[in-house]
Amino acid sequence: MNIYITDGSPDGFFTAAFTACNDINCTVTSEQNFQIALNSQITEIKNDPVKSNRVRKKIAEYDPQALHDISILLLRGAGTKEMTALNYLRQIVKYKRPVRDMLAVPPIRIAMEERRKVTLEAHRFTGFLRFMESEGGIFYAPFSPDNDILELILPHFYRRFSNQPFVIHDVSRKKAALCNNGKSRIVPVDENAQVILHENEQCFQALWREYYQSVNIAQRPHEKQMKGYMPVRYWKFMPEKQQEKLFGHFRENDGLHPGK
Amino acid sequence: MLDAERLKILTESAKYDVSCSSSGSTRSNRKGGLGNASVGGICHSFTPDGRCVSLLKILMSNRCVYNCLYCPNRAEADVPRASASPEELCELVISFYKRNYIEGLFLSSAVDGSPDRTMEQMLETVIRLRKVYNFNGYIHLKGIPHADRLLMSRAAQYVDRMSYNVEFPSEHSLKLLAPQKSKESVLLPMRQLSIEKCAADSEKGKCRTRFLPAGQTTQMIVGASPEADGQILRLSEAMYRKFSLKRVYYSSYVPVVHHSLLPDTCTGLLREHRLYQADWLMRFYGFSAEEIAQENENLPVDLDPKCAWALKNMHLFPVEINKAPIEMLLRVPGIGTFGAYKILKARKFTNLCFEDLVKLRIVLKRARHFITCNGKFYGSENSVSVRNMLALQSKQEKYEQLSLFSEPQTADSVLTGQL
Numbered sequence A: 001m002n003i004y005i006t007d008g009s010p011d012g013f014f015t016a017a018f019t020a021c022n023d024i025n026c027t028v029t030s031e032q033n034f035q036i037a038l039n040s041q042i043t044e045i046k047n048d049p050v051k052s053n054r055v056r057k058k059i060a061e062y063d064p065q066a067l068h069d070i071s072i073l074l075l076r077g078a079g080t081k082e083m084t085a086l087n088y089l090r091q092i093v094k095y096k097r098p099v100r101d102m103l104a105v106p107p108i109r110i111a112m113e114e115r116r117k118v119t120l121e122a123h124r125f126t127g128f129l130r131f132m133e134s135e136g137g138i139f140y141a142p143f144s145p146d147n148d149i150l151e152l153i154l155p156h157f158y159r160r161f162s163n164q165p166f167v168i169h170d171v172s173r174k175k176a177a178l179c180n181n182g183k184s185r186i187v188p189v190d191e192n193a194q195v196i197l198h199e200n201e202q203c204f205q206a207l208w209r210e211y212y213q214s215v216n217i218a219q220r221p222h223e224k225q226m227k228g229y230m231p232v233r234y235w236k237f238m239p240e241k242q243q244e245k246l247f248g249h250f251r252e253n254d255g256l257h258p259g260k
Numbered sequence B: 001m002l003d004a005e006r007l008k009i010l011t012e013s014a015k016y017d018v019s020c021s022s023s024g025s026t027r028s029n030r031k032g033g034l035g036n037a038s039v040g041g042i043c044h045s046f047t048p049d050g051r052c053v054s055l056l057k058i059l060m061s062n063r064c065v066y067n068c069l070y071c072p073n074r075a076e077a078d079v080p081r082a083s084a085s086p087e088e089l090c091e092l093v094i095s096f097y098k099r100n101y102i103e104g105l106f107l108s109s110a111v112d113g114s115p116d117r118t119m120e121q122m123l124e125t126v127i128r129l130r131k132v133y134n135f136n137g138y139i140h141l142k143g144i145p146h147a148d149r150l151l152m153s154r155a156a157q158y159v160d161r162m163s164y165n166v167e168f169p170s171e172h173s174l175k176l177l178a179p180q181k182s183k184e185s186v187l188l189p190m191r192q193l194s195i196e197k198c199a200a201d202s203e204k205g206k207c208r209t210r211f212l213p214a215g216q217t218t219q220m221i222v223g224a225s226p227e228a229d230g231q232i233l234r235l236s237e238a239m240y241r242k243f244s245l246k247r248v249y250y251s252s253y254v255p256v257v258h259h260s261l262l263p264d265t266c267t268g269l270l271r272e273h274r275l276y277q278a279d280w281l282m283r284f285y286g287f288s289a290e291e292i293a294q295e296n297e298n299l300p301v302d303l304d305p306k307c308a309w310a311l312k313n314m315h316l317f318p319v320e321i322n323k324a325p326i327e328m329l330l331r332v333p334g335i336g337t338f339g340a341y342k343i344l345k346a347r348k349f350t351n352l353c354f355e356d357l358v359k360l361r362i363v364l365k366r367a368r369h370f371i372t373c374n375g376k377f378y379g380s381e382n383s384v385s386v387r388n389m390l391a392l393q394s395k396q397e398k399y400e401q402l403s404l405f406s407e408p409q410t411a412d413s414v415l416t417g418q419l
């Protein structure tokens, strides 16, 4: 059995898919720690633009939207993401046409469910992301999503806050998007960056906590539903779910200042 | 700046209002402006009661000259009073919005001084937000009964949604429990707004004014007065039709005030839940109020209204899953709009068998008794035992089960926190 190891990038995946598509029992993964069967043969994939582009071109021929599906599948924060994408790709190659509606076929159904987990989380974070104002007037939002959705949510905040400079920091993937004045870029950021907060910030966080407590109808507790819609693992960066004020992880003068 | 004390008073008074949905409006951000409104609606947080926080829901003032019996803020009540100025409210909205705490503002008020004075303050707040702060987020404004018509029309040009509460399902109850309000003071503005919206929407060209892009809604308190569910649903149906309402919200009665004319107990959430289910049936499944319940009848407690309807109409079932038109698929208990849509898509490629439905994640617990797959029936023929089985399932699911009725609109129902 062949195991193809990629660098986790879409290019890596498509390069691997060039060979793996017809290698029925193989595994493609970018995970570092996985179980190796005794008889497995490991191949490290070196990104090859010629191969990856050929695969992309073929897929786009059968279904122009499929590349977008696959790009979303590859953002999934699970070790099986490459296999989900590969199995979906194989079905497109098999039927030579768009297959996303053929939900009675298991690999397609699984792919669509996995895809939805990514887009659902992105949708949730358009609501759950929390910004805090720094001394310099930049709005900073740390978060730690299950899937790699920074680029997916960026356009939403970009449209909404076009007149305010802001930073969205994926703490677990150690990267951040810096946006200011119609420009944005993604940079690697250390986990322990620090922000100096604006003097009013704590006051607004306190008002928000006050509001959150006042709108709750205490006679009708339904914690289970709350946790279902707003999983506990997201609470870390939400002021209404924290007793203490939140400190930023981001230092103003470490060169990440958007626009500088 | 608004202090914590007043914020508390002004939000605690506003929280029983259920219509907090922020969906249905698209307002794009203008250059240099702050914010936009998102079509699907966005939940920013959930409170321990399981409801979604989307808008900053707040009163301008809780000083009231009216005396509605059920209301904690009525003139006679001895409660702490507070009010906020338009500027204070604007500042709070903007700072919450910039931190992504909220989707926008839901502004309501007690009748402070006079209806006109109150409405003027509210109007000033929304104009200030739009003009001074360039705010393009969502605004829902509650109309004050008896306020000047022109104030209302002006406000409608700035906000996304307006609502007048009908409060009670009959004129009699309204008179009894909210003596200073009248049927006309609520229904006339609703009619007027729907006419003006219709006119504004038919205007063509770029410079046409935006008029209530998210339409109108209303709210009824259920269980404080004796009207039956059948009557409530008929009223909703009429309002959906006449005023093109976007939604009717049902809020089960919570006694905050003790009075001989009012019940002392909370109306069960189950009743409210059944009403929302019936409302869904009218809005998305093509049912009429007539089909769902008799005028003097309440919805069944042990069955959801769709199951109840199907059991009364067993002669229409079973339907063949590979052939039935969408309208009929939608009437099968257990098949929601999303499920029907999945079936419609999947059956284009292959003749679906029972196992295929399982793979499509169609909930078959109920549906199996009402369908055939390629002519084969998998349910029970005995209608009494079907009824008991369905009732049992319905009991287990209670009102926590969301998926049956709400799948495609989950976002919406989540926003109201009611289903």
Ligand code: SF4
Residues within 6 Å of the ligand: B064, B065, B066, B067, B068, B071, B072, B073, B074, B075, B109, B110, B111, B178
């Ligand atoms: S008008 Fe009636 S319901 Fe509204 S605040 Fe005054 S007393 Fe309460």
